[in-house]
Structure formats: structure tokens, C-alpha cells
Amino acid sequence: MKVRPVLSDPEKQRGRSAAVAIAALVIAAGIPLWWKTTETYRAWLPAARIGELEALQLELRVEVEVVFARGTLSPEQQKKVPASRMREQQQQVDDKTGLKFTYETRFRTATVMEEDALNQPTAAEADHALHTLTETSCGSVVIYIIPEASALLPQDMRVYVGRSRTALLRSQVASVVGAGLPEVLAALDPQMEQVLQTMSFNHQDVTAALTDRLRPGLSTRDSLADSMRAFKSSPGYEITFSLLNPDPKHHQLHWDVEAALDAYIYPLLHKMAPVANFSVDSQILYYAVLGVNPRYDASASAYTLSADSLAHVINPVEARLGSNAASSNPVLNFLLYVPDSLHSPLIIRNDQKQEVASNAFHSPRWGGIMVYNVDGAYGNDTQFPVDIAIDMSRVMGVFLSQLRLMLGFQQTGAPPGFVLEAAGREGVAEWELDRLLWSRSVENVATASASITSLAQLLDQIANIVINDNIAQQVASAVTALQAAVAELEAGNLALALEHSREAISASERAFFDPSLLHLLYFPDDQKFAIYIPLFLPMCVPILLSLLKIFREVQQHRAEKRAKRD
Template sequence: MKQSVPGAAGPRCASPPSPCCWGCRCGGGRPRRTGPRCPTAGIAALGRLPLQLSVPISVVFAPGSVPADLPRQLPYRDVREEPVPVGSRSDVAARYEELYRGTTAREVAALGAATAREADAALHALQDASPGSLTVYVVPESSPLLPQGTDVYVGKHRSALLRAGQGLAALRARLQQLTWVMSLPATSIAAALADRVPDGQLGPDARRHLKSSLGYEITFSLLNPDPKSHDVDWDIEGAVGRYVQPVLDKLSVVANFSVDSQILYYAVLGVTPRFDKESSSFLLSAHSLPHVINPVEARLGSSAASLYPVLNFLLYVPERSHSPLYIQDKDGAPVPTNAFHSPRWGGIMIYNVEAPASPQASLPLHVDVDMVRVMEVFLAQLRLLFGISREELPPEFQVESPGNEGLADWELDRLLWAHTVENIATVATTLTSLAQLLDQISNIVIKDDVASEVYHAVASVQDAMAELAEGRLRSAFQASKEAVTSSERAFFDPSSPPPPLLPRRPEVCHLHPALPAHGRSHPSLPGQDPAGRPGSARRSPPK
């Protein structure tokens, strides 16, 4: 059923006799349906975005670690609230619901392990930690689990070991520091609310993280501009299975991922490198890097037809006439990884080929790419693109490597926090824009299914906010995803007013250091035959 009504609802329902375009019983006109009340009041409330983020924390004292000035006998509960500094236009508060208790007999046995890593694994097997929660085990000052100089051990799940300090005040200071590291850093929340925070209040990386999406497409491309000189062989199929797929499996709760790969021949960079006589090499300066991507992007051919954001990871083997090729940072020093990344786009790595020992060597030279070295860089770039970067920690903190999964459970939780908050903000912006567009049009047609999507989006956002306040991160994230889906269906429905076209702001390339590889895994994936005629590209189907 369609409803054609002169006039449209703005932030509030129009007072009688002006009609309401949603066809509800709000008093704005003739009743058109007996559905929910008018959503415009709910949309206006979403724009104010009052958020409370609750984090359940268990503080567990091992024998001999209980502070003498503890205010009550164990077990007891306490609540700590503090604002999250994200800007004047958003109201976000953190509520830490802390349970203080002693260890169980099985936890005591687990804490008797030889190393902190073994203790973390044993404690994880005893826990039923929900996403967004933390468990902090306080151990005696003399505990051998924490080596000299280390007061805090952050595991790869959702727990940490904390050396008992001098009294309750020192313990609480450490707990506050630990919770900001493992759960709700202001930088992640500010980045999630980047569109609502004034530019002057944002850090340099706040607008560089990937926007939240229901899916992402990852494309690995090998660029061989000189196939007459280089016959390059890369085992992208095996590398995706061993190094990338475990990370994507971990991220599957955040979004859906598809992976493909291609080889592009005669694809050159859009910048002519400078020859350096002293080092007998070619150099790409930092200021030239932003000009590298556009000419290469025209050859990739994936972004235009994609429904989701595309992450590009390019391995470039320089032509023989421009080898070796090195990237310089802004100070003129060589970048150790010989790679750079562009926020919300992807990354490029330069892979130099050793010159043949003899000038008479036959061409093309066969090149086997070291995929371990390449994937170390690409996975580091993937973390940077998603904003999964380690905070600068005090020297007394020790953080366990996440292994072949690429990110720890608590890092995944931080990503869920940020994406949930961003989804809520996105829905509020989308629905507010829709209401404003309707307010500018004198005659509008609102279909029942469009109105239903708006009702569902508002209800889902309210559910997400309620779940966040209760500390149920996973269900809050799922509700926020549903809200995004419904709001976009309503906004982009053919019967809705067309959104204005806005120019795309270009992104700037940023250099980054390499991060170490985190373990190995050996599943196999279907892939592609890397062979192809010069100038062609072969792609594997999304997985």
C-alpha cells in the first residue's frame, strides 16, 4: 500500500491539521495505519546519542595478594563510572561493573603454571568470558609468573595478570590503566564517532580507520611491469590459507569477507623514481606516494562493481630498469618494510629482485616470492586499516602475541565496541538525513515497507543501546547491524528522496612499520592459476 500525503514529518510530527507523511496516529493528519507511533520523535532522540557502555570486570585475588585496606570482605561488587572523552556533541559514559572475589581451587592450580602464557591458557579453559568482559588475576608480589620489571601481563584472551601493589589505591590505578588498554580506549570510540566530533578534538588517526560495513572484499594483486625480465611466482593460495584465513575467521563476527587475487602485467607506478648515485638505487620519496595509487587503481578494476569496501594489497616487483627501488620516509630514511598504506584503501609493498650474478644471464629471471615476509607486511597493514593498533604501553606491561589468529580476543572486543558505537551513530545520521529530506519536499510517497524499515531501525538502535548499557556486547553489535541494514534500505529505497551527491574526499598515504608475524597455520584454500598472458589478469572467485 502506498501513502501519498502533502507535507512531510521533520524532527517532530507536525501539529494538526498538517498531515504526517508516515501515516501513523500521531495527530499529524488523517490516520493511515494502525501501526507503531510516529518514528520522528525516536529519530530526534537518536541524534543526541546518549550512550552508556558497561564493562563487566572480575578482579580475582590469588592467595597472598589481597590488599590490607580492602573496604569489605570478599566477595563484593563495586561500580566505577567515568565519561569517555569523545567531544562535546556526543555523550558517552563508561560504567565498569566490578566483582571482587577470591580464586577457586582450579584457578589456584592454573596460577601455579610455570609461565604466564601457560597460566593464561589454563585460566581460559576455566572461564566462560563473554565478549566485552575482562578478568584480572591479582598475584602476589613474589609470584614467578611475572618476571622482574613486569607488573602486568595481558593475555591473548580476555584476562590479565596483575602484580599486587602497595594498597588498594595502587591497585585501582592499575585496573583503570588496564581497562583502557583492553576495552574502551577513547581513541577507538572517537574514531567511531568521527563524523560527530569536531576536527580539532580528534587525534591524527581518528578518520583513518575503515568505516563499519556488513562486508569487505580483499584483493591481493601482483604487479609485474616487466614480465620480459621477471617471471614471478607467488603462492598466494597457500599464503591466504596459512596466514590470512585464520585472521578472517576471527573477524567473521564483525563482517563477511571475500578474498580474490590477480596478476597484472605491464602495470607501472604513476611516479618516476629518482636515481641515487651514492646507493646505486632508485628512490620513492614520501611526498610522491599519494600519486602512486590513482594510476594503479585504474588497473585493479574491482572497486566500481563492489557492494562492499574493497581492501587492496599490492605487491609490486619493479622493472629491471628501476631496480632496486626503495621507499623513503619523510625524513629521507629508508622504510624497513619497503611498504606504505593508504587509509581506507589498502597497502603497497615494493619487492625487489636481486640482480643476476652474470650480465649474460638468460631472461626472464625466475622469482619465487617470500610469502612469509610479504604476509607479515600485509597483515600489519590489515590491522592498521581496521584500527587494531596497540596503544603505547608502559614498559612494565607485557602483551602476549595473539598467535596465528592475528588478534587477541580483547582486541576483537575493542573492534566490536567501536563498530557498535559507529553503527548507532550511522543509523542516527541516516534517519535524521531522511527526515530532513522529507521535510524539504511538499509532496512525498511513503510506502508501508519503507516506514516499517524505519520503525525497525529505530527499535534496533534502542535495543543496541540497551544491550550496551547491560554489558552484552555481542547482542548489542548484532542489533546495531540490523539497524544499519534497515536504515539503509529505507534511505536508498527507490521511493525515498534521492540523497545529494557529495564529492569524495581524497585520502592520504601514510607509511608504517612492519609488525611481526604471529604464528603459522596450514589450512588449504581453493585459488587461482597465477599464469596469464601479458597484460591479462586472472581472478579467483570470492571465498
């Protein structure tokens, strides 16, 4: 028979005090310390400012200056021009985009130097002279109203749009006798609206830029085709020019690609510097063949590639172009293919079975391919390999037009009576670049706001994802840049708006694709308890049993006291 040791009252008291002290230490310090050290770190995010992005309302403001040349206004009308106030015309777009457009128009008469420029023999010379006189801001438009009898424009030409941000508009109503200035301006509104739709952004540009955000069924066919053809906005692009020589035993090709890039490509990329960063390289690939076998057409005495087979041409060639894994930027590929002697000449035919004049085609969001035939290089006494000097002016002319399409320069259809001056050596007119900047700014704002709101919703739904300080900083920077871009768009500062929108989209992408969001740096609460309960339970059971025993003894002691009193 076991005999339990009898504990004295002081010893029992010390035991009770130790159990209570350990329990108090575990509850007051242990549990909070464990909870704090195992919780997920989540830096503060500007939730209120992010919530405002969902209801973001964009407003685009364009500064328009209308200059009346001598002979377009009567003396009475001319006196009222300096006193005429700035007029704003605000137009709400349809439900497709919800954007607001504001044209801020100012009116004035031409200066003496501008009158001298308008006296040039041709409209092109007048446009160049006006460009040197006036400093136009990015996104603005200057319209010069010239008399109906002016010799600058032929009689069948109503509007001349130059390479800069200026246009010459032949006035047919401004010189009406007895008409007041308000009537003159009202009569000019339809003509100026056509000029603005040509030189500045229009609804189709904005719809194409916001195609990914439109509800299904709202995007038009033209805007969808334009958006699918061009690359989406990106901080940078990689451009690769490749010369494909499938028959090096018979062809020894020579191409002065560096000089061609300096003459045709680099001027355009220099103008595109505010939009993105570009890197250009070139290469020569030997024994690179197309993925399809061309068919011989006896009527044309040439081999042909139909439009149906063009989709199968790219895949075998693409495997030899090299990997772009070193960069996350989109790659634009431009391939120059010289057919071998057994399949030459090689022509491309469109869907209507007609020969393509450029003998080239492009693939949306990929690049373009041009087939370069060697005419008259073969004869009965031909000695191989044949030295072939490629005409780079013809090649780069085709690649330049394809590059414009890939970068988002939409083909502008001139209204009747309009003449659009050729872009020239730089490959793009200033007003064409402005149209692209408008659409890119809107696209960047829409993309960045969608990325930030999606990231905020994800972090709100999954409470255990780690939000480190770097992500919080990138999110705050993106929200600040977005608000600045929207403010600059409303103020009409297109260059600053584009700069802030690029900062916003870069910061939002860095936050959205941060590697820390994908690592297993967190785990749900049920896993937390499943891991720690086996560790803490053996320690907690004696403490709980001691507390339970103390509670029973206290209850028994109170019952004995009540019994003695009774």
C-alpha cells in the first residue's frame, strides 16, 4: 500500500503560486509572443486611394489654336478676335469608354512673320517656315485659316496637314460680308472638327487602346483589328533584323544593315524615345528555309506563296531566331528571305490571288517577312556563288511601314479634300506621334489601374500573403504616378502625362509580379495550429491540470467555510 506524502500548507501554497505564475506567464507573454512571431507581415497599402482607381474618370484636353491670316476676316471681325474669350467644347463619348474630351480653343490673328511664312510658293515650304516660327507643345494643334483665293493650296485641296502640328485650312465662309464673328466661328466648326479628328486622337484610337477593358461586344471590328496588330504598351522593345540565306553555296549576300538602320530606323526610334526604350540587333542565318514548299505557277513563271500558307512560314524560322529569355520585353522580328536558286523567283499572293507589290507580309504582334528576289542573277554560264548586293532602300522602306504598324501607328485615312504630307526621313510626323502618345497614355493608365486594383483585391481576399515594404512602396508609387498622369491629361500636358503613366505601369508591374508574392513565406491559420499544437500541448496539459486542481481546492475551501458558518 502506497503512502502519499503529506504536504504542509506552505508547500501547497508554493505549488499553487508556481502553477499560477507559469499559467500567467504563458497567457500574458507566451501566447502573444507566439502569435506575433508567426503572423504574416503585411505592410500598409493606400486602400482608399486604390479604391478610387476603380471609379477613375479620364478627361483628355487638347489645346487648339486657330490663327486667321490676312484676308480671312473683315476689319470689324478682326477687331473682335483679340477680345474673344477662350472657348471650350466638351464632348462625352459613348458608353464604350466613358472618356471625356475637351478641346480648348483660342483664336488670334497671324503675326507679320507668320504672314511672310504663308506667302511661300508651296504649302510644304509654308509649313516648314511656320514650324520654325511657332513652338507647339506636345499634343496641341495649330490651324491656320487662309483665304479662299490663296495660291498655297490648289482649288481641289481644302486642308493641308504638314509634318508638324500645323494645318492649313482654306476658309470658304469667313469672308462672308455681314457675318459676325460668332457666325464665322460656328461655320468653321465642322471643318476644324475634321482637322482635329485627323491630327489629334479620335474615338477609334481610344477604343483600340482600351480594347482589353471594354465589355464583350462593345469593341468595333476596326479598333479590335488595330489593337491586335500592334504590340501592347511596354517599357521597352527588342527589334531584330535577320537575313535568311537558305542557299549559301549559290548566294553570297551582302547587306549594309548598319547604314540602312541609320538612315531609316534610328530616326523613327529617336522620335519614339518618350514612348519606350529600344534595342536593335541584326544577324545572318544560313540554311534557313521556310516552313512550306512554294508552288510553281507556269502563267507567272514563278513560284508562289498563297495567303493560306503564310501562317505556316514562321514556325520553322522562329526556332532559329534565337531566344529572348534574357529580356522580358516584346521582340519585333523582321526577316529578309532570299529564295534559293531552285525556287526563284518567289512571289506572295493575297486572298484575292493577286501579287503583293511589296512581296512581304506581317504577322500581328510578331513582325514581318519580306521575300527578296534576285532578278537576272542566273544564266547558262553563271559561276556560283553569286555575289548579291541587296538594295537596302527598298527593303527598309517595307520594314519601316511594318514597324509603324507594330508600334501602333494606325493608317490615317484622309477625308476628301485633305492632303497629308509624307512623314519624311524621320518616318513619322509630329501629329502622328501625338496620336500615338494619347493612346499610349490612356492605355498605360488603364493597364496600371487594372493591375493595382487586381493586386489589392487579391491581397484582400488572401490575408496570409506577405506584403513586404518593397511591394507597398511600388504600389504607393504606382498610385501616385497614376493620379499625376490623370491630372496631366486633364491639363493637356501630354508629355508629362505619358511620363507619369510609364512610371505607373512600371511600378504596378514590379509590384504585381514581385517574387515574394509567389514564395511560400506564409501558411494558413489551420496549418499554423497543426504544426504548433503538438509542441505546445505537452507543456500546456500539466499547467491546465494544475489550474483545474487549484480551482477545485478553492471551491472546496469556500464550501467548508460556508459549512462552518452554518
